[in-house]
Amino acid sequence: MSIKSSISLTEQQDAFARSLVENGRYSSMSSVLQQGLELLRQKTEAETVETEALRELVQRRLKGRMISATEMENRVEDMIKRKRRAVRVDT
Template identity: 50%
Template sequence: MTVKSSISLSAEQHAFARAQVKDGSFPSVSAVVQHGLELLRQKSEGERAERAALKALLEERAKGAFVGAATMRSRLDSFTAARRRADRDAD
């Protein structure tokens, strides 16, 4: 279903949309605007999903044991050393 809506565009936005139509990328200025809104919707949904995943991860980690700075530094040093060995062995 299509709903008619009145919108205002800046002169620059309108010129860009008209150029897209002229180049054959879209059949109308309306189609350009619809595509832009769809991209914005997809971006918004992706960001919402990322925030939800981050929140779930943080909540899960909050339930786990605390890892102190010294332990984390040791783990990172071990990881870095293993990574360097792997890179050397690959050469």
């Protein structure tokens, strides 16, 4: 089912959308806008999934074993040294 809706576009948006229709990439302005909305919907859904995954990761980390800032600094330093040795960068 299609729903008619009135929208406002900037001159640049209108010109871009019309150029897509004129160049044959889309059959109508409606098609351009529908595709744009579909991409925005997909992006929003992906961001929601990513945000939830990050929340879960943070919660797992908060429930896990904590280490001190000193221990973390030591681990980071060790990692940097290993990486430098792996690529043979002088320290």
